[in-house]
Amino acid sequence: MAPNTTRHRARRALALIRWRFMLMAAAVGAVAGLGAVAFRALIALFHNALFYGRLDLFYDTQVHMPPSVWGAGVILVPVIGALGVAFLIHRFAPEARGNGVPDVIEANFFRQGRIRPRVALVRPLASALSLGSGASIGREGPIIQIGAAFASVFGQWLRLSASQLTTLVAAGAGAGIAATFNTPVAGVLFAVELLLAEVGVRTVVPVMFAVSVSTMISHRFLGDSPALPLPLPVHPLGPLAPESFTLYALLGIACGLVAFAFLKGIYAAEDLFDRLFANPYLRHAAGMLLVGIALWLLQRHAGHYYIQGVGYATLQDVIAGTLTQPGFLLLLFALKYLATCITLGSGASGGIFSPALYLGGTLGAALALPLAQYWPALGIDPGLFAVAAMAGVIAGATGTALTSIVMMVEMTGDLHVAPPVMLCVALAYVVRRGLSRENAYTVKLLRKGLVVPESLHVSMHYFKRADEVMVREPVWDSDAETAACSPASATAAEGCRLIARDGRLAGWRPQSSASTRTDLVAVRPGTRLEDVLIALDEADARLAVVVEGETGGDIAPDRVVGVIGAEQWLGEELADARLFPHGR
CATH class of the missing domain: 1.10.3080.10 (Clc chloride channel)
Structure with missing residues (x-):
């Protein structure tokens, strides 16, 4: 296959996946932007109720607040807030204690982007109560975790792959910091510096898209000036x-x-x-x-x-x-x-x-x-x-x-x-x-024994050869065992058995199914993973078998050296043929 043909097929075959993912990023950005607006209103609600005994959703943090109506009783306002915060954290989500950014970093680097759904609810409530009752903290950590937690829950519901889920979580976090400070470029860089393990156009563009959406929403409801405007008359030299x-x-x-x-x-x-x-x-x-x-x-x-x-x-x-x-x-x-x-x-x-x-x-x-x-x-x-x-x-x-x-x-x-x-x-x-x-x-x-890498790197997964990512020594039906279709991980494909009839490869059988499937493609060991995914897409297939020699015609079992499952690299939903251009 000529290089220019390969690039053309790559752009065409993966276009739908990219656009669907961009729509997901837009949804995450929208939630982060609306979350920033709602979070500020929630802070104001607690602040005005606890300091002044009134219900009001407006609170200008750039202006000094008047004295509390409780006089010296204001000493107890932070204490009352503390009791509520302790209840929320201790009862529902211990990870909501402290600054939320380390938990997002941990999710992206060590839990494949998975964040518990309840964190998205407990964190803003606890943080708004802390800030509203006078705690000396910032509001950016909770906003970051709101965006990241929604992105994680949303992505898990769509059964995204680990690489897609971590990218979406980073997009949610960047959108959050952009919305809370009204600093969109800084929001993108925050995701790049702290949360993206792989930096390239494929991962940064969704972050940019989410940040753009969250900033637009922030401008609509909170104005287009930074959260902390700092005008300075500075001479250039x-x-x-x-x-x-x-x-x-x-x-x-x-x-x-x-x-x-x-x-x-x-x-x-x-x-x-x-x-x-x-x-x-x-x-x-x-x-x-x-x-x-x-x-x-x-x-x-x-x-x-x-x-x-x-x-x-x-x-x-x-x-x-x-x-x-x-x-x-x-x-x-x-x-x-x-x-x-x-x-x-x-x-x-x-x-x-x-x-x-x-x-x-x-x-x-x-x-x-x-x-x-x-x-x-x-x-x-x-x-x-x-x-x-x-x-x-x-x-x-x-x-x-x-x-x-x-x-x-x-x-x-x-x-x-x-x-x-x-x-x-x-x-x-x-x-x-x-x-x-x-x-x-x-x-x-x-302190948990987790070490985060200090350097960023461009993902080389899609440029690896098939024999570098495949599962070797696949199990055939006659062995009555189960072989993993992809390396063991939380997002790996289910187990499968290859089927041989009359001395040739006839199909494959998922571990959870008794029926034989024929939606597979054959690739050579030196084929790039990117081209493997393209071949799977064009054939509406879920499994690639890596074979020595020619890939066309009948394939003898002794020529099969490994298997590659689509789910590990695309996620279960995006690997489903209904989402590919050809349909079933």
């Missing part, structure tokens, strides 16, 4: 003056140290609370009591709750130059660090992206303000310093270097921030990586 270059490099080092301390603090707090409290209700209530006290003290002495929830209102003050006291900014940095570690360590459900933004923003501004005051010739912009530090702490803590850079560019709407941000991110990542090989996501997996 100012940030990379020699003196500024050195300062941003030092800032990157500081961000790496903060990222390391952040991931260590979260899991140290978790270990501490687990040792102190065996009861999950008491454990989380005790932690949130401390957070409630901090909120009340800040409101009473500083005028705002400051560290409550995602903290975007405080970051707006930092960028706008409203907060200009370095000492107070460092105090907020320390309180946010402690509050987030206590919140997640004691058992809350939420993300770490927003707390990392907060830590970076307050740290960057606190370091820049004295420089801008005493050495104005350096041209240091505290707002730009804060933005660079936000990206640095995120990259160091989560390992998502490209995502953090692009996210800051999308949030500011200014490409001029890219050079200092990239410098800060690069050094922050190197410093954290030198202190800890694991990031805040993979530490949780490592």
Whole structure:
């Protein structure tokens, strides 16, 4: 078969599969986008009910909330929320505790993309209650898990193969982060950096499609500005003056140290609370009591709750130059660090992206303000310093270097921030990586004995030869045994027996059936897997037999060296002939 003919058949035969998969990605993106809208409304519902005793679905996180109507009783609001969160997690879904991203990574790398359906319900409820009651966490983790969990359940219902299911889960996660921050390019890169084990057009395009749909829905209901807009008047050449270059490099080092301390603090707090409290209700209530006290003290002495929830209102003050006291900014940095570690360590459900933004923003501004005051010739912009530090702490803590850079560019709407941000991110990542090989996501997996690969690779499965992927020594009917049609896995084809009559291959018989089937094709050992799938498609077949010599005419049993099942590579539904162009 000529190479150009092969490519033409590949495009034609797999076109329907691609388009069906793109429709699945669109559905996942739609759910992620609507999930982001519904999740924000749910947070607002809990927030307004618990802090003000009213039912209202609006809550602007970019504006400081007024004092609670309960006065000093606000201390108990996080405790009440903690009891509800502990009930949901302990009773229904223990994996909803903490940041949801490690669970999505585990599903994609170690469970073939499988996530329990109930997680899609418990995680948003628990996280909305945590955030609504004042927990110091982010909302991106739950949104990521909403999109990923729906994608997993949807894909399992359609009986997708493992490779398709993991791609769909990554698409759901990327769509989630794009919808919650309104940063579509960063959403795609998030999936690439953390969730796709195979990176190529075949896997990235569905992610892009899902992200596009989720972003469109987010724009429709939440507006087209980023969740945390960071407008900065930046001169194109100012940030990379020699003196500024050195300062941003030092800032990157500081961000790496903060990222390391952040991931260590979260899991140290978790270990501490687990040792102190065996009861999950008491454990989380005790932690949130401390957070409630901090909120009340800040409101009473500083005028705002400051560290409550995602903290975007405080970051707006930092960028706008409203907060200009370095000492107070460092105090907020320390309180946010402690509050987030206590919140997640004691058992809350939420993300770490927003707390990392907060830590970076307050740290960057606190370091820049004295420089801008005493050495104005350096041209240091505290707002730009804060933005660079936000990206640095995120990259160091989560390992998502490209995502953090692009996210800051999308949030500011200014490409001029890219050079200092990239410098800060690069050094922050190197410093954290030198202190800890694991990031805040993979530490949780490592504690389970799971090691996530650090490098991305392009899938070479479809370029492998038939004799590399086949099951060798197939069992014939006369042996009265069962041979697997594909390598053993959760998505492998059912067992089968080959049938020989009058000294030739006559068909095959599934393990669960007594009837003989003839829907098979013969291929040579050197045939690429891609061409095997094309041959199966054109013949409406479910089984390929690998034979030595000619593939046409009668095939003697001694020439059959292996078998390849369609289900392992396409999934049961897509391997069904009803979904192929020819039909039955």
